[in-house]
Amino acid sequence: MVSILESFSRSVLSCATEHQAESSDPDCPMPAALCLSPGSWETAAKDPIPHSQPQPGIMAATALKPLIAVCQLTSTPDKEQNFASCSRLIREAAQRGACVVFLPEAFDFIGSNTQETLSLAESLEGAQIQRYAGLARECQVWLSLGGFHERGEDWASTRRIYNCHLLLDPTGHVVATYRKTHLCDVDLEGRVSMKESNFTNPGPEIVLPVSTPAGKIGLAICYDLRFPEISLALTQEGAEILTYPSAFTVTTGSAHWEALLRARAIETQCYVVAAAQTGKNHERRTSYGHTMVVDPWGCVIAQCQEGPGLCYAEIDLGYLRRIRQEMPVCTHRRADLYGRVTVLKKPPPP
Numbered sequence: 001m002v003s004i005l006e007s008f009s010r011s012v013l014s015c016a017t018e019h020q021a022e023s024s025d026p027d028c029p030m031p032a033a034l035c036l037s038p039g040s041w042e043t044a045a046k047d048p049i050p051h052s053q054p055q056p057g058i059m060a061a062t063a064l065k066p067l068i069a070v071c072q073l074t075s076t077p078d079k080e081q082n083f084a085s086c087s088r089l090i091r092e093a094a095q096r097g098a099c100v101v102f103l104p105e106a107f108d109f110i111g112s113n114t115q116e117t118l119s120l121a122e123s124l125e126g127a128q129i130q131r132y133a134g135l136a137r138e139c140q141v142w143l144s145l146g147g148f149h150e151r152g153e154d155w156a157s158t159r160r161i162y163n164c165h166l167l168l169d170p171t172g173h174v175v176a177t178y179r180k181t182h183l184c185d186v187d188l189e190g191r192v193s194m195k196e197s198n199f200t201n202p203g204p205e206i207v208l209p210v211s212t213p214a215g216k217i218g219l220a221i222c223y224d225l226r227f228p229e230i231s232l233a234l235t236q237e238g239a240e241i242l243t244y245p246s247a248f249t250v251t252t253g254s255a256h257w258e259a260l261l262r263a264r265a266i267e268t269q270c271y272v273v274a275a276a277q278t279g280k281n282h283e284r285r286t287s288y289g290h291t292m293v294v295d296p297w298g299c300v301i302a303q304c305q306e307g308p309g310l311c312y313a314e315i316d317l318g319y320l321r322r323i324r325q326e327m328p329v330c331t332h333r334r335a336d337l338y339g340r341v342t343v344l345k346k347p348p349p350p
Contacts, residue, residue, distance in 0.1 A: 065314040066214040069093030070102045072291040072304040072311075074279040075110045075247075079120060079128070082109055087135055089310055094139035098312065099213040101139075104275035104291070105147030105163070105222045105245045112282040114199050121149040121161045124174070133172030142212050143168040146245020146275055147180070147221050152201070160201045165219045165245065167210055176210045178219035179203025182227055188251060196223075206230055208237055214315045215240035215271070222246040225260050225274075228267060233341040235268040235330070240320055242270045247277035253288025258300065266298040269324050271315055278307060296320045 071089045075082045086107055093101045108128055111117030122128050129148070136143045143166075150164040163180035181203045183196040209216040218234030218241065225244045234242060242264060248257055257274075265272040271293065278289025291304035293313040302311040324330065333340075 065316050066099050067097050067312055067314055068100045068102065068214050068273065068293070069096065069098035070273055070275045070291050070293060070302065070304070070311050070313070071104065071107075072276055072278050072289055072307070072309050073104055073107060074281060074287070074308055075104075075106050075108070075277060076281055077109055077111050077116055077120065079109045082107065083128070083131060085308060086132075089308070090135050090139055090141065090143065093310055093312075094141045096312065098141060100142040100144065100217070102144040102243055102273050102275040103146050103245065104277050105247045106149070106277060107146060107245075108148055110247065110277070110281040110285060112284065117149060118159070118161065118199055121151045123151045123155075124148075124164070124166070124177070126151075129166065129174070133168060133174075136168045136170055137172040140170045142170060142214075144217070144219075144243055144245065144273075144275070146243070147247070150179070152179075154201070158201060160199055162201050162203060163196070163221055164203075165221050165243075167212075167217065167219060169212075176207050176219060178207045178221070180221040180224065181206065181230070182223045184223040186252075194249075206233055209234055209239040215317055215320075217241045217243060218270075220244050222248070225264065226256075228264065229341045231264045231268050231270070235270055236341065239268070240270055240317060241273055241315065242268060243273040243275075245275045247281075248288040250286055250288045253290065257288060257290055258292065261292055261294050262298045262300070265294040265296060267329070269296040269320065269327070269329065271295055271313075271320065273313075276304075278304070296323045 145166040150162040165178045167176040209218040218239030276291040277287035293302040302313040
């Protein structure tokens with residue numbers, strides 16, 4: 001048993017060291033995280049101790065902390081292939097004891113042009129979401145479906161879709177839907193050009209955080225990351241985990257991805273979870289990747305390598321509360337000077 005534990009610990013230490021190599025912050029504690037590609041858990045030890053079934057006296061300190069899994073994908077226009085990739089990762093994460101599994105923006109597909117994107121979109125009552133509801137029930141996990149191409153109730157009149165982030169509980173019930181409020185209209189000459197508003201309706205509201213076994217989760221999507229008002233509003237309503245499922249381009253990702261994620265974590269003192277698209281989605285699109293989890297002190301505690309895969313992190317709400325108590329920035333805000341960001345829609349009853 002000792003040799004198994006030592007092998008497992010060395011694997012975690014190696015992973016954490018590799019993914020923290022770019023950080024020069026000496027105050028970042030060693031993360032309680034596992035960073036793995038599909039199937040690579042077995043390389044950590046021949047018979048690793050499952051997170052959900054710790055042996056007496058071994059890893060007792062971490063046994064009470066919920067484990068989350070964050071997926072990195074390369075979605076294409078092939079919806080069946082994408083579902084197969086997602087379901088494989090979800091099942092693997094559930095097997096390892098994750099209670100919440102996070103998927104990136106456009107987990108369902110990434111179309112090669114506007115016409116294809118619109119033709120592949122579905123309603124929330126369609127076959128795709130029903131399949132994911134079945135996966136949630138089968139695996140008994142919460143699912144953050146980070147950006148679904150939704151044909152809303154106004155599809156017939158607008159011929160535009162919504163970029164919809166859904167949260168499913170282990171019964172497969174949709175407990176929250178957030179529709180992306182900030183649309184990515186960007187034109188960086190010679191580098192990046194996109195206009196999401198050409199085919200997407202902006203969402204009308206932010207939704208309240210949802211209580212899960214990992215903590216209270218606040219929903220956002222990709223380009224929302226650049227607008228701290230959402231993260232502040234969600235935190236004021238009790239969020240402990242902010243999630244930004246994304247499909248950043250290589251140009252914007254290499255410049256801003258980690259800096260923005262760490263900034264949102266530091267200013268809100270929340271965990272920040274960012275599932276991401278990676279690699280070549282089709283002949284005209286490549287995504288940045290670098291799926292990441294940042295803790296409330298701003299330290300990167302888990303990160304995916306290149307290609308599709310999973311990273312794991314433990315959520316330590318005691319640590320979060322200690323940071324908020326020792327540096328109570330929320331109570332120091334001067335709402336009398338710059339107002340209070342307010343929202344919010346209550347999630348539908350179960």
